[in-house]
Amino acid sequence: MLPDLSEYTWIVPDFIWELNEHINLEKIASVLPDTEELAKLLPDLEKIGENFTFLRTEGSKSGLAETSRRLSWFLHRLMCLICKGTFPAHSPCACIPQIKYQRMLERLEKENKELRKVVLQKDDKGIHQRKVKKSLIDMYSEVLDILSDYDSNYNTQDHLPRVVVVGDQSAGKTSVLEMIAQARIFPRGSGEMMTRSPVKVTLSEGPHHVAMFKDSTREFDLGKEEDLAALRHEIELRMRKSVREGQTVSPETISLSVKGPGIQRMVLVDLPGVISTVTTGMAADTKETIFSISKAYMQNPNAIILCIQDGSVDAERSIVTDLVSQMDPQGKRTIFVLTKVDLAEKNLASPSRIQQIVEGKLFPMKALGYFAVVTGKGNSNESIEAIKDYEEEFFQSSNLLKTGMLKAHQVTTKNLSLAVSDCFWKMVRESVEQQADAFKASRFNLETEWKNNYPRLRELDRNELFEKAKNEILDEVISLSQVTPKHWESILQKKLWERVSTHVIENIYLPAAQTMDSGTFNTTVDIKLKQWTDKQLPHKALEVAWETLQEEFARFMAEYKGKDQDDIFDKLKEAVKDESIKRHKWNERALDSLRVIQHNALEDRSITDKPQWDAAIQFMEETLQARLKDTDSVITDMVGPDWKQRWLNWTNRTSEQHIRNETKNELERLLKLHEDHTAYLANDEVTTVRKNLEAKGVEVDPVLIKDTWHQLYRRHFLQKALFHCNLCRRGFYYYQRHFVDSELECNDVVLFWRIQRMLGITANTLRQQLTNTEVRRLEKNVKEVLEDFAEDNEKKVQLITGRRVQLAEDLSDIQRETHANVEY
Numbered sequence: 001m002l003p004d005l006s007e008y009t010w011i012v013p014d015f016i017w018e019l020n021e022h023i024n025l026e027k028i029a030s031v032l033p034d035t036e037e038l039a040k041l042l043p044d045l046e047k048i049g050e051n052f053t054f055l056r057t058e059g060s061k062s063g064l065a066e067t068s069r070r071l072s073w074f075l076h077r078l079m080c081l082i083c084k085g086t087f088p089a090h091s092p093c094a095c096i097p098q099i100k101y102q103r104m105l106e107r108l109e110k111e112n113k114e115l116r117k118v119v120l121q122k123d124d125k126g127i128h129q130r131k132v133k134k135s136l137i138d139m140y141s142e143v144l145d146i147l148s149d150y151d152s153n154y155n156t157q158d159h160l161p162r163v164v165v166v167g168d169q170s171a172g173k174t175s176v177l178e179m180i181a182q183a184r185i186f187p188r189g190s191g192e193m194m195t196r197s198p199v200k201v202t203l204s205e206g207p208h209h210v211a212m213f214k215d216s217t218r219e220f221d222l223g224k225e226e227d228l229a230a231l232r233h234e235i236e237l238r239m240r241k242s243v244r245e246g247q248t249v250s251p252e253t254i255s256l257s258v259k260g261p262g263i264q265r266m267v268l269v270d271l272p273g274v275i276s277t278v279t280t281g282m283a284a285d286t287k288e289t290i291f292s293i294s295k296a297y298m299q300n301p302n303a304i305i306l307c308i309q310d311g312s313v314d315a316e317r318s319i320v321t322d323l324v325s326q327m328d329p330q331g332k333r334t335i336f337v338l339t340k341v342d343l344a345e346k347n348l349a350s351p352s353r354i355q356q357i358v359e360g361k362l363f364p365m366k367a368l369g370y371f372a373v374v375t376g377k378g379n380s381n382e383s384i385e386a387i388k389d390y391e392e393e394f395f396q397s398s399n400l401l402k403t404g405m406l407k408a409h410q411v412t413t414k415n416l417s418l419a420v421s422d423c424f425w426k427m428v429r430e431s432v433e434q435q436a437d438a439f440k441a442s443r444f445n446l447e448t449e450w451k452n453n454y455p456r457l458r459e460l461d462r463n464e465l466f467e468k469a470k471n472e473i474l475d476e477v478i479s480l481s482q483v484t485p486k487h488w489e490s491i492l493q494k495k496l497w498e499r500v501s502t503h504v505i506e507n508i509y510l511p512a513a514q515t516m517d518s519g520t521f522n523t524t525v526d527i528k529l530k531q532w533t534d535k536q537l538p539h540k541a542l543e544v545a546w547e548t549l550q551e552e553f554a555r556f557m558a559e560y561k562g563k564d565q566d567d568i569f570d571k572l573k574e575a576v577k578d579e580s581i582k583r584h585k586w587n588e589r590a591l592d593s594l595r596v597i598q599h600n601a602l603e604d605r606s607i608t609d610k611p612q613w614d615a616a617i618q619f620m621e622e623t624l625q626a627r628l629k630d631t632d633s634v635i636t637d638m639v640g641p642d643w644k645q646r647w648l649n650w651t652n653r654t655s656e657q658h659i660r661n662e663t664k665n666e667l668e669r670l671l672k673l674h675e676d677h678t679a680y681l682a683n684d685e686v687t688t689v690r691k692n693l694e695a696k697g698v699e700v701d702p703v704l705i706k707d708t709w710h711q712l713y714r715r716h717f718l719q720k721a722l723f724h725c726n727l728c729r730r731g732f733y734y735y736q737r738h739f740v741d742s743e744l745e746c747n748d749v750v751l752f753w754r755i756q757r758m759l760g761i762t763a764n765t766l767r768q769q770l771t772n773t774e775v776r777r778l779e780k781n782v783k784e785v786l787e788d789f790a791e792d793n794e795k796k797v798q799l800i801t802g803r804r805v806q807l808a809e810d811l812s813d814i815q816r817e818t819h820a821n822v823e824y
Contacts, residue, residue: 007266135589139576154180160435161427162200162267163420164297166310168274168320172339175375176308177201178271179387179413180420181258183222185211186270187236188380196239197250198293199270206259213238222260248286251293264421268306270772274320291323298327302431304424305334310605311344311354321365331366333427335420341372341411355405368423372406454804461812462800469569469800470786473576476556477779483552485767491552492763496544503532504755505627509748513717514679518747525751529602536823538595545766546586549774553577570575572633572799576789580781587777590769597765601758605750613732616753628718635711639664662698663689663708671716679717681709721748 116504167173174186174195179389187194209222209230220231224765235254242250249272272290283289298305307324328334338344338357358370374394376387391412400406409415450459460468502811512524607613640657641649653661671677681689686702693700720727729747735746789795 006334020624025131069429110767160303161300161302161308161424161431162269162297162425163304164294165268165270165301165306165308166294166298166320166324167273167274168310168318171273171308171310171320172375173273173306173308174270176306176337176339176373176413176416177268179373179375179384180264180268180417182260182263182384183209183211184228184380184384185222185231185235185256185258187239189233194236195270195272197242197272198249198253199235199239200253200255201268202255202257203263203268204257204259204265205261205263207261209258209260211256211258214257222258241817247289248281248283249289251289251296254602264417266421266424271297274323276319294323295327298324301333302427303333304420304427306420307334307336307365308581309336309338309357310340311338311357311372312340312347318363321363325363325365329366331360334365334367335416335423336360336363336365336367336370337416338370339375341398341400342374342377344528345398345400351405353680354400357799358406358410369419370410371414371419372400372411373416375413432782443811446807450807450811453807459808460795461808462805464807465800466572466790466796468631469572470790472569473557473573473782473786474779477553477782478554480549480553480775481771481777484772485771488548488767488770489760489763492545492548493759493768495548496541496762497759499540499544500537501623503536505623508532509751510679510717512751513721513748518745521747525747526603530752531597533595533599533602537598538591541598541762541766542586542591543595545770545774548766549770550581553581553778568800568802568804571801572789574714575795575799576782576785579785580778583781583785584774584778587769587773594762594765598758598762601761602754604757605754607732607735607750607753610732612753613735613749614729614755616749617725617729619756620749621722624718624722624725628715628722631711631715631718635664635715638708638711659698659700659704660708662693662696663700663705664712666692667705667709667712671712676718677713679713725749759819 005139065640071416093564165173165177174188178184178186181201186199211220211222212218213234220227222231238254239250242254244250248742253269271294274290274294275287278284278286295304305324305328307320309318309321324334336358338354341354345352353362354372358372360367360370374387374391377390382390393407395401395411398406401411403406508525508528512521515521515524554577557577607616638657639661640653641651646652670685670689686705689705690700690702724746725748727744730747731744731746731749734744735750789799
């Protein structure tokens with residue numbers, strides 16, 4: 001009778017079931033002769049081997065390789081059936097009497113393996129016309145890496161399968177993983193903790209046995225000992241680098257891919273070994289940290305738990321089995337592996353304990369399958385091939401297999417790797433389908449929310465919104481170059497006069513006006529203008545130009561926003577504007593040339609025509625009126641409301657305002673008596689005013705008298721200057737005659753003309769520098785800032801925020817994840 005294969009559905013390849021549908025294996029077994037007569041058919045098997053050799057030379061067609069692989073498998077299993085032996089899923093035939101047939105089949109499998117390697121190499125060299133796609137397992141591993149960076153709210157990185165390798169420290173889990181990868185790729189030590197962080201290993205089939213890190217392009221040739229040593233050293237360095245100061249282990253994952261002929265495709269995560277005691281040199285929380293890392297991986301409902309148990313020690317000393325049973329109490333995704341079975345058989349007084357373990361009767365933990373493996377003799381320098389040979393020799397001679405305590409399909413790492421791979425892909429298929437359904441439901445909910453809240457807007461994620469804002473900002477910067485020269489000069493001249501007017505009136509005009517004759521007035525003006533030009537004026541002009549450029553840039557951004565306002569860009573635009581201005585450095589080389597231009601403009605006193613004279617009169621009159629208005633406001637604040645305001649607003653003067661008002665009245669009487677009084681009060685005049693106020697019962701401080709006098713005299717002077725300005729409206733004729741034989745002198749008008757002309761020339765010079773140099777440099781800065789922001793995801797998250805953005809991001813993520821799941 002043929003064995004019942006239903007109990008091996010999770011490890012028997014799908015095409016066997018396809019063969020069973022078309023071939024009646026029971027009938028074949030009943031018709032075939034017994035084993036003695038079957039030996040006569042051996043020449044035919046050798047011919048098959050010759051045919052395999054021919055297929056290897058003609059293996060450019062990948063279909064032949066697949067056919068040969070399936071044929072050798074079928075022949076292998078058929079021989080086991082004929083021998084009346086068991087039907088192991090992936091193990092060599094266990095029928096010891098028919099060792100001759102087994103060796104023949106092993107030779108055929110070796111031929112087949114070489115044939116597949118030739119096909120893969122030809123694919124790798126691009127002999128076929130078809131494009132060789134990235135392997136499915138590599139794509140799946142990339143998806144795991146991508147999903148691990150997604151928003152933790154989805155927990156998508158916790159819902160996709162991977163094989164999690166857990167075990168007690170020094171239980172041999174790393175050795176098992178190396179046997180599956182067919183290379184000694186991990187650092188090793190005697191008893192000390194070597195795995196200090198999770199290592200994700202992506203296994204796939206390839207023509208060459210190589211390894212590569214996720215973030216590196218270097219390939220390590222696993223057939224060369226020096227490359228193996230370098231790989232182990234690099235893994236150890238990465239582990240130590242990931243561990244923070246004061247810690248022993250790290251939760252950071254190291255991603256590694258291994259390819260080679262005959263390697264089963266899967267993704268495994270090797271975790272730090274579970275410990276029961278914290279030893280000297282370890283951090284105090286090492287035990288809890290390892291438990292936390294292990295639970296984080298095992299609590300994934302789709303993770304396959306590869307539980308490694310050391311068979312050479314008492315089972316009661318194991319910690320990991322209790323941990324695994326907590327994470328998977330029903331054993332629906334756990335595969336149990338008993339290591340060091342050779343030592344267990346040698347040391348145990350009762351070998352039946354091994355049978356109890358692999359039958360799941362000794363531990364309370366349940367599992368999908370139980371395996372027993374041997375991973376070498378304990379020598380770290382053993383090769384993988386030597387370990388395989390030792391493992392096969394051990395099980396062929398082991399009483400555990402001869403007496404039936406272990407089944408053939410439960411032994412060797414080869415059977416284990418095939419079983420884990422099949423289970424992994426079954427779990428992948430099921431979980432991806434579930435995840436796709438969940439993504440579809442999430443996508444529907446998100447799309448519904450978008451349609452209800454933003455019916456007229458496109459679903460633009462953060463990167464797309466950034467690109468839209470980038471284009472708007474660049475348009476706004478370009479608009480600066482379209483500002484007319486007249487507009488630039490107008491605002492520059494206005495702002496520059498606002499900045500320097502106080503200095504001109506207080507430090508140049510008023511001191512010069514105190515002189516007794518026109519010669520002294522002009523001399524004083526020239527000296528002060530020269531000092532001002534040498535030290536302050538050029539710097540003030542550049543400050544004004546820089547501020548004007550900033551304000552115009554901000555104005556254009558505000559006007560653009562007003563046309564088609566989208567508040568979602570406000571923070572980004574403001575940040576780009578601030579950063580661009582911060583990086584912009586005004587060209588200081590223009591300072592010296594600007595100083596010369598301003599000095600030449602101020603030296604010129606030649607008013608050529610009457611319109612220029614009238615413009616200077618108007619400029620002077622507007623300036624003096626503005627100053628007089630400010631002075632009246634200051635005096636009003638000093639003395640408080642007059643009788644009319646007090647009566648209408650029901651307000652009173654404060655005591656200080658009352659004193660100020662009395663002082664003002666006394667000083668005004670003094671000014672009426674001496675209209676040509678100087679700008680300062682003499683000490684005897686201060687004393688006289690003070691005594692007059694004391695006679696009225698008002699105690700006043702001399703400082704207050706002088707302060708009040710300053711404002712009153714200022715108002716008196718400005719009123720006289722305005723009157724004189726009106727007289728000078730008809731003074732252009734006298735100016736042309738240099739005021740000879742004239743009582744009217746208008747040197748103050750000439751001063752204001754010189755200032756006005758300097759302002760116009762300076763505004764023109766600054767406008768040229770702005771339009772020819774600074775606007776272009778600012779535009780370059782804006783582009784650089786936008787490029788920097790485009791590469792800074794944290795900056796984009798910080799500046800482009802809101803429910804609308806998050807909703808669009810969620811939709812984009814869901815769409816990408818759904819597409820990835822559809823591919824798988």
